[in-house]
Amino acid sequence: MQHVSACCGQPLLVDYDLREPLSRAEGINLAENSMWRYRPLLPLLDDACRVSLGEGWTPLLPLPRLGAHHSLRTLLLKDEGQNPTGSFKARGLSMAISKAKELGATGCIIPTAGNAGVAMAAYCARAGMRAVVVMPRHTPKAFKEECYWYGAEVHLVDGLINDCAALVRKLNADNALLDVSTLKEPYRLEGKKTMGYELAEQLNWQLPDVLLYPAGGGTGLIGIWKAFQEMQALGWLPMDAKLPRMVAVQAASCCPLIETLAGRQADCQAYVGHATIANGLAVPRPLGEPLMLRVLRESKGTAVSITDEQMLEGMRELARQEGLFVAPEGAAVWMAARQLLQNGQIQPQEQIMLLNTGSAQKYLDNVEGRFLA
Numbered sequence: 001m002q003h004v005s006a007c008c009g010q011p012l013l014v015d016y017d018l019r020e021p022l023s024r025a026e027g028i029n030l031a032e033n034s035m036w037r038y039r040p041l042l043p044l045l046d047d048a049c050r051v052s053l054g055e056g057w058t059p060l061l062p063l064p065r066l067g068a069h070h071s072l073r074t075l076l077l078k079d080e081g082q083n084p085t086g087s088f089k090a091r092g093l094s095m096a097i098s099k100a101k102e103l104g105a106t107g108c109i110i111p112t113a114g115n116a117g118v119a120m121a122a123y124c125a126r127a128g129m130r131a132v133v134v135m136p137r138h139t140p141k142a143f144k145e146e147c148y149w150y151g152a153e154v155h156l157v158d159g160l161i162n163d164c165a166a167l168v169r170k171l172n173a174d175n176a177l178l179d180v181s182t183l184k185e186p187y188r189l190e191g192k193k194t195m196g197y198e199l200a201e202q203l204n205w206q207l208p209d210v211l212l213y214p215a216g217g218g219t220g221l222i223g224i225w226k227a228f229q230e231m232q233a234l235g236w237l238p239m240d241a242k243l244p245r246m247v248a249v250q251a252a253s254c255c256p257l258i259e260t261l262a263g264r265q266a267d268c269q270a271y272v273g274h275a276t277i278a279n280g281l282a283v284p285r286p287l288g289e290p291l292m293l294r295v296l297r298e299s300k301g302t303a304v305s306i307t308d309e310q311m312l313e314g315m316r317e318l319a320r321q322e323g324l325f326v327a328p329e330g331a332a333v334w335m336a337a338r339q340l341l342q343n344g345q346i347q348p349q350e351q352i353m354l355l356n357t358g359s360a361q362k363y364l365d366n367v368e369g370r371f372l373a
């Protein structure tokens with residue numbers, strides 16, 4: 001299988017012919033309470049190959065107590081922690097493993113910070129495929145343990161996800177397994193883009209003013225923006241619809257986008273990052289950096305970095321004020337909103353959308369006992 005474009009080594013993206021009219025009524029199956037309600041906008045050819053655990057169609061929750069506490073008019077959170085395997089990675093891996101099945105693959109391999117590996121292991125189990133997961137040794141135990149329960153082969157590496165990717169290349173030198181590394185196949189992005197469709201549908205086709213997303217490899221950020229553009233091309237959103245300013249939130253110990261945006265490096269290719277309690281944000285050299293920067297530019301958005309201590313503060317606040325036990329990545333997003341409110345880049349009367357990408361349950365090794373400030 002071809003993994004990236006032959007001309008520039010950049011990710012391959014799925015393009016649909018959107019000239020044929022497809023109304024919302026035709027394009028959305030209202031009876032399907034999963035991301036597969038947008039079936040015509042997903043690249044599977046044979047429905048018999050669909051591998052699903054009920055991913056997507058996650059709740060969009062108002063945060064009235066937290067909002068009132070910070071004098072905000074509309075604060076919303078899309079809770080991706082309620083997905084199968086506890087994170088938004090379920091969307092991408094449901095799509096990728098469905099496509100793998102359609103393409104006749106018998107096994108898949110992935111370098112992961114944790115959540116994507118667990119999701120791949122689960123969907124491979126459901127598809128009856130072999131799963132090989134390569135993750136950093138310091139990943140919390142619950143991620144490894146869940147992979148074992150799904151019957152995956154797990155390899156541990158001293159380093160971050162880019163070091164795992166090097167081992168994946170070695171382990172899969174004979175290409176016996178389908179490599180579903182972030183943005184090295186086009187299908188995970190298609191699963192992730194359904195978050196954009198859901199946001200629009202759940203908000204009655206009025207998008208928020210600002211959308212904050214925790215960016216590691218960036219598939220969610222790129223995918224949501226792709227969804228907005230597809231919906232404009234389909235006429236589901238007006239061509240002149242006001243699209244949200246997209247904010248990429250990174251960890252202070254691993255923030256390649258911020259360094260590039262600030263002009264301190266030409267790009268992330270030599271960036272050195274360090275571990276964070278938000279394991280999913282420890283991605284020092286994302287292949288999708290140019291695509292992420294394009295989204296920030298086109299949406300007039302920005303990038304923000306948040307320390308581990310701030311993430312813990314955000315976790316405490318969301319847990320106590322709203323009863324939500326969000327992953328450190330989701331807490332980072334809330335703290336980024338606070339930072340942008342403080343420096344005037346977000347106004348309190350704007351509609352603010354937080355994307356919580358995962359549940360905190362698997363992160364206990366990182367956050368245990370830190371519920372007191």
Ligand SMILES: Cc1ncc(COP(=O)(O)O)c(C=O)c1O
Nearest residue numbers: 115216217218219280329357358
């Ligand atoms: C909970 C969580 N949030 C955010 C991310 C970053 O996702 P992406 O690599 O698609 O930007 C990850 C990736 O592992 C994650 O597990």
